[in-house]
Structures are given as structure tokens and as C-alpha cells.
Amino acid sequence: MRILLTNDDGIHAPGIAALHGAIRDMGEVLTIAPSDVQSATSHGITFHTPLFVEEVTTNSHVRGYAVDGRPADCVKLGLRRIWPDLYGDGERPDVVISGMNSGANVGINVIYSGTVAAAVESAFLGVPAIAVSLHMGGGAPHWRRAAEIARHAIDEVLRHRIDPHSVININIPRTLTADAPMPAIRVVTMNTSAGIDNYERRVSPSGQTYFWPNGDGMQFYHTKEGTDVESLNERFITVTPLQYDLTDHHRLVAWRERLTAAGARH
Secondary structure, eight states: OEEEEEOSSOTTOHHHHHHHHHHGGGSEEEEEEESSOOTTOTTOOOOSSOOOEEEEEOTTOOEEEEESSOHHHHHHHIIIIIHHHHHOTTOOOSEEEEEEEESOOOTTHHHHOHHHHHHHHHHHTTOOEEEEEEOOOSSOOOHHHHHHHHHHHHHHHHTSOOOTTOEEEEEEOOOOSTTOOOOOEEEOBOOOOOBOOOEEEEEOTTSOEEEEEOSOSOOBSOOOTTBHHHHHHTTOEEEEEEOOOOOOHHHHHHHHHHHHHHHHHO
């Protein structure tokens, strides 16, 4: 198996190092990740400036390519140029894995997530993708054990055929010790309630007003039963299949009827 590994915390982050260590025996792993932190950049891509790329070896002994861009840039550039340049025209990885992110990507945070966006970019381009994130809090994470748990979840997912345009979003519950038990897997939907985080109004020494974001990103107006937020808080590994088609198919017919009728009136 050939894997393109990426993330949004940057190529030097502990999460990508731990995940690399956990998956490297699955086959050939090529790491292409942002040169610095790109959390919450969602699906932004670079159009008007060049993307500088440097081959690096991190302090965690991960060799790969650091891209001066966003997570989606890394995958787009990786699949369109870096991978074919290395392996030949028409060659592609079998799967793209994005993570392991420092922080959960559940609920509405999925939309903001650079980790998920990297996976979605891969699915756009026809390579199945898995996003992996770790719920933080309660102490320093044990990255190696979290990566072992992530590997278990990845293996379970890859036992089954994945459509080339599929995105699977995996979240790992808080993992604080080397002997943390292996959680059960629960396949769940995405919680769609808005977060209750807000902004604190402040004034700079020069008298200028500014706003500082507050909240931890895991507080929501409500949590629906059977969703990713609830299940992750219950210490399950959550697995959520995602799609990038934003069409509201349930309302499509109604809007056709409304606007066809409007056109007939004129």
C-alpha cells in the first residue's frame, strides 16, 4: 500500500510524527505537510503566491516535504505534481491520511478543519482519504498510544472497499497513558449545532479595540443523540463518512418548482 500522509498542524507536529510511526509498516509512506501550523484554515488554497517546497527531516526523524501553504495545497500539489514527479505520470497513492490532529474535529468544527479539508481535497481528486484527530484535554496526550489506537481504527476502515471519492473522519478519545484501553468504534453522524464560543472585547495599550476568541471549540448549543460529539465525549472512537457535495438534495425539487412557477408568471 502507498500512503500520502499530511496534516494541518505542520510537518514538525507531534501528531504527524506519532501517526507516521504507527502506519509506516502498512507500506510506503510519503509525507507532504505544511511547513508551519495551519489549524482552522478550512479548505483555503493558494492562488496568487508561489508554493515553496523543502525536503526536510524532522526532529522526530520523519522525512518528507514541507510546503509553504495550507493543508489542501499540500494534497493538491502532492497529487498533481510531487507524487507523479517521484513515481511517474499517472501514479497515485492508494489512500491519503490526514493527521493526527491536535484536537478533535467533530460537529461543526469539521467545516473549519484543515485536517478534514486535506482529506476532502484528496477525495475531490479521486483518492480515498481518512482524517484522524485526537480529542485533547485532561492532561498531556500520550501520542504513541493515541497513534496505536488510530492505527486500529484505520485498519478496520481499510478492511472494506473505499470509494475513490470517499472521506472517512476518525476521532480518537482522550489518550493520556501508554496503557490506555482500546476504545470501541462507533459510526455516527456529524453534530450540526453551532458552537457557543464567543469573543472577548479588549482594548490595546494604544486604545484600539480588538476581540480575542474564547472557548475550547467543544461546547455546542445542543448535542444530538448518536452524533460524533456525544460519542467522543463517551470515549468512543468515532467514525463519520463525509461528502463534499453541498447540494441540499432534499430541497432541490421544491426550489425547482418554486422558480419554475416564478418564471411562468413572467
